Amino acid sequence: MTSVSEHDLAWVRDLIHSTAALVLEPGKGYLVESRLAPIARAEGCSISELIARLRLLPHGPLHDRVVQAMTTNETSWFRDRHPFDALRSTVIPALMERRRAERSLTIWSAACSTGQEPYSIAMVLLDTFPELASWRISILASDLSEAAVARARTGRYTQLEVNRGMPSEMLSRHFEPDGADWRVNDRIRSIVRFGVVNLIGPWPQVPATDIVMLRNVMIYFDLDTKRRLLDRMHQTLRHDGYLFLGNAESTLNIDDRYVRVAPERAGCYQLRSHLAGGVSHIDRLVADRSRTPEGIPT
Ligand SMILES: C[S@@+](CC[C@H](N)C(=O)[O-])C[C@H]1O[C@@H](n2cnc3c(N)ncnc32)[C@H](O)[C@@H]1O
Structure with a gap:
């Protein structure tokens, strides 16, 4: 169960797809929640309020922060050898x-x-x-x-x-x-x-x-x-x-x-x-x- 509504999830899915081509599979509400929580905290609002604010603004740095937060940066030295x-x-x-x-x-x-x-x-x-x-x-x-x-x-x-x-x-x-x-x-x-x-x-x-x-x-x-x-x-x-x-x-x-x-x-x-x-x-x-x-x- 996640606190991010289906409606908000669909909006985030569109944002990251149009900006970075990233595909967010259905059922990944927990991922959006965990990745966006630090940004919402820093902005002093809830995740739904953050998304509501993003919807109203033209694409800018806050949108980019959200997109970048949704990337998976997993890596290591000499990965896969x-x-x-x-x-x-x-x-x-x-x-x-x-x-x-x-x-x-x-x-x-x-x-x-x-x-x-x-x-x-x-x-x-x-x-x-x-x-x-x-x-x-x-x-x-x-x-x-x-x-x-x-x-x-x-x-x-x-x-x-x-x-x-x-x-x-x-x-x-x-x-x-x-x-x-x-x-x-x-x-x-x-x-x-x-x-x-x-x-x-x-x-x-x-x-x-x-x-x-x-x-x-x-x-x-x-x-x-x-x-x-x-x-x-x-x-x-x-x-x-x-x-x-x-x-x-x-x-x-x-x-x-x-x-x-x-x-x-x-x-x-x-x-x-x-x-x-x-x-x-x-x-x-x-x-x-x-x-x-x-x-x-x-
Ligand atoms: C899993 S890491 C892979 C890192 C490294 N290549 C490796 O194999 O260990 C995937 C990286 O792709 C980047 N990435 C995702 N979408 C991208 C895009 N549209 N343009 C450039 N980099 C992107 C992410 O930010 C992330 O750092």
Whole structure:
């Protein structure tokens, strides 16, 4: 039982869908209640009064706070492990081979939450590929949530947060103690640039990209939004680039221009048009390591 009426719930559902494409399943009144309670408290009113006020005002900062409060920012270091293993074993070696002349790599963490994903990528790059220290490496990290991006920018994490996936030897290599917390060191922070970007809005600062991490965000979108987003990613990704999706996400039956590629369980995709040109570099690298050079059926 929730104190949010069906009428108010429907209005919040419309607001978050039109602003951020987020789909709120029916029966999630408790979620609206728990996420909006701190905002209502700060505004000195009840949740129904907050929604009544929002209905009367033109869309503004208070609406954005409500939308952002409804996002799920769950994340951790090296989340799901396999995508980061794939970066080490195949994706970055293949890109280094192809970008040797330009000596530059651009990576976009497109729903970065509080920063663990882009910082994990930066750590993989600098730890595994010392040669990249002399390359132009640009990791763009963005999210809809201003609060999440502001936290990510500080690079500061509690002990509880670093315990979620950060190996102790990497902790001592890439962090400095900061009171009871830990702060990502300047070397790692210097290659990650944060910004607020709504994936269904304009993408002002996004250049042609070698790798896009679009992990654990499409699950919140409806089919039309997924289709439009994968189409825009198609334009952003370089023809031989890599798209990573989360475990529960796929391009299957949404956009057949993407093909899932080895290694298995990494959630890694390339463009069919590039692969059609012959065996991909990634497959060649896998073959070099005496493994099956096949794309993984989605
Ligand atoms: C579950 S987190 C995933 C974080 C990270 N990619 C990972 O896999 O650990 C989902 C993130 O997507 C963001 N998000 C939701 N809707 C968005 C939108 N329309 N545009 C940009 N980011 C969005 C949320 O703010 C949240 O931080």
